[in-house]
Amino acid sequence: MKRSRRLLNRVPNSKTLTLKAADELEGKPPARRPKSIRRKPQPSPKILSLPPPLSNPPGKMTILPPEFFRIDSLDLAQRLLGKFLRRDDVILQITEVEAYRPNDSACHGRFGITPRTAPVFGPGGHAYVYLCYGLHTMLNVVADKEGVGAAVLIRACAPVSGLDTIQRRRGQKTEKPVLLTGPGKISQALGISTEWSNHPLYCAGGLEILDGPDPEKILVGPRVGIEYALPEHVNALWRFAIAGTAWISAPKNTLRLL
Template identity: 75%
Template sequence: MERRREGEGEVKLGLVVRRSLSESTILPPSFFASDSLDLAPRLLGKLLRRDDVVLRITEVEAYRPNDTACHGRFGVTSRTAPLFGPGGHAYVYMCYGMHMMLNLVADNVGVGAAVLIRSCEPVSGLATIQQRRKNTTDKPILLTGPGKIGQALGLSTKWSGHPLYEPGGLELLNGSSPEGILAGPRVGISYASPEHVSAPWRFAVAGCPWVSAPRKTLTTLAATGPRTIIKA
């Protein structure tokens, strides 16, 4: 973004993303029809768009079937119903009575899996983002954290079940994949079983400042993918 002064590399990255925006297309339902652990790293670099706001996804977490940290463990309820729907829909829930958490539903009907959007980088609509966030900064703290993403996009639980592949509303657009990916344990799931607490199902763009804390738990992802470092 032109207003940033945090380093030449960041400015160049922002310009590249904006140039590619006009050529980006909405991703089809088939893009989401895979295990959330496979989908999660592929979401990095993709673009979320609502109205004039466009965000580049920089950090995500995968939530899977039989995962003691996943809302799917509760079964189908009025809140979790979208989670068990077809891939490509939004699953939005309220956390701590105030934060709107955006998840992208993965896999097929009845599976109960999704990817949480943890952090993003602003591509366009900075003024709208700042207004919604009630924060005038253009530093990474603006969008590093899942509650901040929901606020920046102006989401409520009414968006849960919204198809991301249909024009209008909230869309997921294609974008450039990052050159490097980091992986590590998910955040804030101490209630889950030990194997799921330690599973490295959190993914982030390597070298990107638009990533939430903690960062020390993130390490370089093997080139062969996430399944090489976890038990399937």
């Protein structure tokens, strides 16, 4: 120990000398540092594409009354998020919608009452189902009072019950969001056609809308595919979705928290 001190005193700036250097001056092999323990990377948790199970069994779910739907379509759109569509063994949870209002240049009501659009002017709570581009069947929920001409388009859902039936109708054996993210896919999964237009969604049997939990947070953005409309309607933030779910259609980058 005395020798080590004498050696250190002979070296300039000895205060900055490390123990390793002192050992080398004494002819000792440098002390080995303990090897760092390499930890194996932990696998990231698996993200399930399907929503969590319902707190209430399907048999005890409540059909929403007509009064629920007879409000402004902008309000109804947000209230429909988290609610359930049921037909036979298929139950879907509504995750994304768009509101279409009176005097809206993107709403079918702008054409007035025709054989096709007549259900839009009916009482709130009825279905308005139409064929888009001759290919996709689109399900809408009529809003407001009779004669107003407003509706809410169902853009995306998450499967809750009847997955096998949904996959068979869709022709896709998948549990990923692509199964039900897009308005045409919803009608296909439910097995409905334009013949369901004007169907009351508050009556038991057939196609029903059931009560469900309100989302904690909502995303909002402009509607999709309405470039033909007036600028104020193209840019209107009348598209709504449940925040935090993967079951939302494209584009997602136009959505933000409400």
